[in-house]
Amino acid sequence: MEREEFLQVYRHSLAHILAKAVIELYGPETQYAIGPQIDTGFYYDFKLPASITEDDFPKIEAKMKEILKRKEDFIREEVTRDQALEIFRDQKYKTEIIKDLPEDAVITVYKTGDDFTDLCRGPHVDNAKELMSAAFAIRSTSGAYWRGDEKNDTLQRIYVDAFPSKEELKEHQRLLREAKERDHKKLGPALELFMFHESAPGMPYWLPRGWKLFNALLDYWRSVHERHNYLEIAAPVINNQKLWATSGHWGHYKENMFIIPGEKEDESDYYAAKPMNCPNAIMFYKNGLRSYRDLPFRVSQVDVIHRKEKSGELNGLFRVQMFRQDDAHILVTEDQIASEIADIMSIADEIYSTFGLSFRAELSTRPDDFMGDIATWDKAEAELREILDNMYGEGNYDVNEGDGAFYGPKIDLQMKDALGREWQMGTIQLDFQLPLNFGLKYAAQDGSEKQPVLIHRAIFGSMERFIGILIENFKGSFPFWVSPYQVGIVPIRTSHNAYAEKIQEELRSMGIRVEADYADKNMNEKIKRFRTLRDPYTLVIGDKEVENGTVSVTVRGQKQQIHDLPLADFCAMCRKLQVEHLKDLLTGPVGNENENG
Incomplete structure (x- = not known):
């Protein structure tokens, strides 16, 4: 069995042990929801008669160890839908899951001992004795909406770190302590860099010290891009709905936009705070006649953008509702795509290496909610695959199927920090669709009119998020x-x-x-x-x-x-x-x- 497969079975089995322990401690009225394996262990969601605090962790861990010593079998059974509903008749969340399963679904349950049954696909270990040497520790608890929907019940989520050896667990806990010391949400205010206020959730205030840091980064960014012949612009933060309808954002991204009603009730009179800069760059391109001599046409901007997020998803500078993105949009001919993306990759390498950071590239392909025709998408994806094949060797990069933007596939740049954590920062997106939507043209060398290809790209990504990462990477002690x-x-x-x-x-x-x-x-x-x-x-x-x-x-x-x-x-x-x-x-x-x- 491969290590990743082993860890999945090992951690998933321990999740059942946790659920059994919590039920034995807090009584049969405990409602247990889901308990998946995650990168460093697992979690389980519960509805409990009492709130679990850090003081409760030792007794829960002790109960888990007691259960493991019983050396009970994990027994798999296939059941009918009616049987499953009967087994979990007193369990609200399990019942809801069962009712949502397809009619032809194979329903399985796993029994651990005579007094605990869980709805689960498995697989699991054969007997709890295989987990006797398990190294685990409860890390934290948090609130979690059932099925991630804020309209649903709030459950208590218990996170557990679990590793095959005590040494691995200790090293992981050391990294957690180090990460806690580097937490930008604590260091940022302590270093007088930024603050938040309830009147603007997820919208940071940059304090004088933080703004100096921000502008030092921006000055550096500008100096690099001037050498690569980018034209920097600034554009409106609010645009009429018609612009967003043409770009496709109104149809594909509206729920993430801050909408401003106009004087008329008709949607065509609505405005929106921009969630992206691309339509602005396109308006600049259209503000004049363009020929093949103008291409590549490189436009950069660091305007404020807004994206509506659920309150539970906001996370310091890492997940905000107002931020500045170091955007650039480049109009190219089709035969310039490879050389332009190579130039972008060189910029990314230069900027990240300045901070001692490394990165790797991932390809993200067509999502379910895509715009345009499949043939155009296939062409764009083939272009990016060929570029990455030439850079890294055929297939020597990760592919995230279905994770592209709605208007085109993309290359995401995964950056590694001082603790070895990876962050998705830069992105390079290839787009044949928006030039078509906006009717973009250029005069070709033979006198004909042709449609350019649009490349969307960012290196820092969100400036706010990048600064949050820098705070943690340098522990607040910047170069x-x-x-x-x-x-x-x-x-x-x-x-x-x-x-x-x-x-x-x-x-x-x-x-x-x-x-x-x-x-x-x-x-x-x-x-x-x-x-x-x-x-x-x-x-x-x-x-x-x-x-x-x-x-x-x-x-x-x-x-x-x-x-x-x-x-x-x-x-x-x-x-x-x-x-x-x-x-x-x-x-x-x-x-x-x-x-x-």
Whole structure:
């Protein structure tokens, strides 16, 4: 048995043990819903007479171990629909599942001992003794809507981590602790980067420090794209329904859009906050006559977009309702597709490697809710397959069947962070449909009119989401060039403020982001604040530094201080860090600075 298959059977069987344990502890009135295997273990959803808290975890785990020691068989039985409804007559959620099964469905149940039966396809282990060496631990509980629908009952979901060995479980728990320490939802506000308010759910406020970080990233992004001849535009955030009807969003994406009624009751007078930038880029393309000489026609924009999400799906910067996407839309001839996508992949490689991040590509194909004809889709998918085959070797990449956008197949860029977690960030989408919908044309070399192909692409994806990932990847200690403030200045007494102001102005003139605390308060209190905010360098200014024209430097992450460093030398060091990064932006990829900048 392959490891993945083994883990699925192992974890799914333990899910039944958990359900049995919960029923024995909380009584026969317990309603149990579903308990699938997931990447690191499993979960099970319950309706219980009492809320489960972290204090309850040890007794549930102890009961699971007690049940395993009974060494009970897992017995599979096929039953009729009527038999299944009788078995689960007191179980609301199981009954609902049974009634929704197709008429010809084979219904199976698994019995564990004489007192627990679950509706399940299996497979499972033959006997609980095979799970005796199981290494498992309850990780958390949360609320979960039955079948993911907020109109349904709220259930208690118990998450359990489960691995074949104690060593694997311990390593997983270590990574969980590390991830908790890196949690951007805690670090972001603590570092004064962003905040949320109930008046705008899922719509972040960028605080001054966070906005400096945001703009440092945006400046870098712009410098890369200028080298690749992109034209940046800004466009309206709200557009009339007619634009979205033509693009297909009104028919395929309306439930995710913020709709604004117009003066008339007719839908044609409605407006919507844009969920995507592509129709705006198309309007720019149509604002003039285009020929083959204009192609590739590369349009970039970082406008605010809005997408309506369910409240339970919002997650810090990772899942928001308002964000800025580093979008680009490129109009090309068919014979330019391969070279243009290769250029996009080179941009992605350059940008991700700047942050020390790696990525891999996945192909996503035609979804059920697609727009256009199948022949066009087949052609677009074949184009992308050939490109990936040439880049990675035939078939040496993952394919997500049915996960494409409604208007075209796509290549998704899966990025790996410092903890080895993968994030879907960049995307490259090939689209023959929108150029047809909007009647896009260009004058070909032979004088005829032809239709261009549209490539949608983003590298950061959502700027907000990318920053959330960066916060966790760097644990809030950003490389020097992208840190919100790069230098903090601490004058020991107010008599040292004048020299501190001189240093601040000199560094600012070099483009260094610098902050100073001129308040008449304890020096250690000032230093602690800059340390907490993780400025790469903190300068301490006292009598000796003023007299000698020097600075004492505390380097982020280091305990020892550098004393009496000539101011000119420190400025030269900052200039080198900043200028070398900017110089590298003009010529190609740059390396990632270490923790200390």
